[in-house]
Ligand SMILES: Nc1ncnc2c1ncn2[C@@H]1O[C@H](COP(=O)(O)OP(=O)(O)OP(=O)(O)O)[C@@H](O)[C@H]1O
């Protein structure tokens with residue numbers, strides 16, 4: 103009896119920091135935001151509860167257009183990241199030798215060694231009108247005058263992919279790492295072509311990693327702020343920018359909170375839709391990944 | 392098995408190097424159609440490497456591999472009609488049993504109805520009808536084994552390669568699968584090439600066995616030949632149990648053992664050991680009889696004296712342990728005419744064996 107209590111206490115103490123973290127950093131802020139979002143301002147220091155903020159959001163096309171644009175771009179970034187990340191992950195897990203593997207992995211980590219801000223400025227140095235790429239093209243004579251590569255969607259997409267590709271590679275490497283090479287060889291031995299082996303054996307095996315990577319990448323992209331603003335400039339139209347605007351520039355916390363809730367709900371919906379469309383489920387991913 | 396059937400698989404001077412290390416060294420053999428061929432050797436001797444070359448996963452440094460008479464050097468693995476059962480089976484965990492078996496058929500572009508029919512067929516033949524929709528992790532070890540074989544056999548390969556497929560099973564199941572494998576081979580009437588480091592597996596199942604050591608084939612022969620007429624000291628020591636003595640050939644052909652006894656060995660064809668050669672002598676436990684010295688009759692036998700140390704009871708494989716003059720322990724096979732069962736530990740005994748059962752090889756320098 104005493105021992106059981108002691109065990110329970112140990113478990114309680116062990117879970118305490120985690121529970122506190124969840125409560126203080128995730129649950130409470132979201133409750134606060136949810137609370138703010140259903141509070142309508144009807145006069146100075148006068149509030150009442152109602153869905154007014156949400157109605158405002160829906161009735162203003164620029165808001166939900168920005169949201170749709172953010173989601174579409176994030177899906178695009180996720181898909182491109184998958185296409186870039188999967189071969190890299192496959193190479194690291196299955197082709198590279200034991201020794202070069204650690205080095206390659208570290209190489210993937212490099213983008214995370216510098217802060218978001220410095221990284222974005224790195225891209226600016228490369229891509230701006232007077233930047234390295236433009237200068238190089240002029241030097242080779244391919245173009246006659248300076249070219250601006252910044253402040254367009256391509257720059258934003260490239261910058262975002264560079265930032266998040268690691269989060270695609272790591273889960274895929276870890277699932278592929280657990281895959282017995284004999285499975286691939288058996289795939290060939292039984293008559294499969296390269297394409298068949300990839301499609302019917304490697305990808306299904308890596309699916310939990312792929313799903314996990316895609317969810318993380320999509321969420322990170324949709325919620326990112328610095329990269330789209332700095333590389334996309336004023337016309338980047340990223341939804342997080344709208345949220346920032348409401349909170350900081352307009353000092354309209356109610357509306358900012360509403361946008362926050364909408365972003366969370368909408369990205370969750372996109373993830374759910376993605377899982378449904380590809381016939382995957384989250385339980386599978388968590389269990390295997 | 393008549394020789395008129397052309398060999399299903401032929402290897403000619405096959406060699407494979409990893410850097411400076413030679414893993415497979417000048418190996419040649421041919422396997423007649425429909426036979427059960429085993430490659431037996433200690434761990435690390437190059438068995439898997441040899442098999443991977445046949446399957447096409449490794450490129451040989453030199454030599455030729457012919458399947459049904461046609462060279463397959465340069466043919467990619469998925470174009471060779473050689474199927475392989477992997478050591479850990481490599482069943483696809485994300486597919487169920489039917490999908491696993493259908494995989495190869497689908498790669499060939501067979502149509503749905505035919506796939507269903509043939510999958511059902513092969514499951515029937517391996518004695519597991521109706522397991523189509525089971526997941527791989529729901530199968531027992533022995534069932535997985537049979538599914539892995541079915542997955543290959545449904546493609547009607549020229550040769551089936553098996554790389555220590557029983558290694559992961561527990562002892563009881565292994566014993567059963569040995570017999571089952573042999574029966575399956577008969578049933579499918581396909582050439583099996585079976586890799587193992589377990590000599591009893593090789594002896595029980597095979598029509599012919601190749602003994603491999605350090606990348607080379609030491610001897611190819613029937614299990615009986617390997618057991619009764621080993622060609623080299625390695626084969627004599629590796630195949631079956633034996634007691635080993637060192638000795639020297641004397642003038643006149645007798646052998647003086649380190650234990651002090653003098654014995655004779657029946658000459659093997661093609662070998663003459665000159666006087667002065669140091670030799671290894673092997674004697675099988677079941678060729679040795681332990682008797683009380685008083686009960687000995689005649690002088691036709693080789694004889695080593697010793698003291699019975701203990702009985703090791705193990706059913707049909709029971710042995711008696713005899714301590715010789717120099718303190719070495721020798722195992723003696725047990726029920727045998729003039730059986731040693733009634734001997735008591737501590738009694739002086741004479742070990743006798745015929746010159747024909749005495750296997751003698753020149754020691755390598
Ligand atoms: N890719 C490789 N690179 C270098 N050496 C290798 C490679 N593959 C195998 N070897 C070496 O070749 C030798 C034979 O290996 P192989 O796997 O064929 O042994 P094996 O007879 O199958 O042993 P086991 O019974 O333990 O499976 C070993 O000494 C091994 O170290």
Ligand SMILES: [Mg+2]
Pocket residue numbers: 438439440
């Ligand atoms: Mg091996």
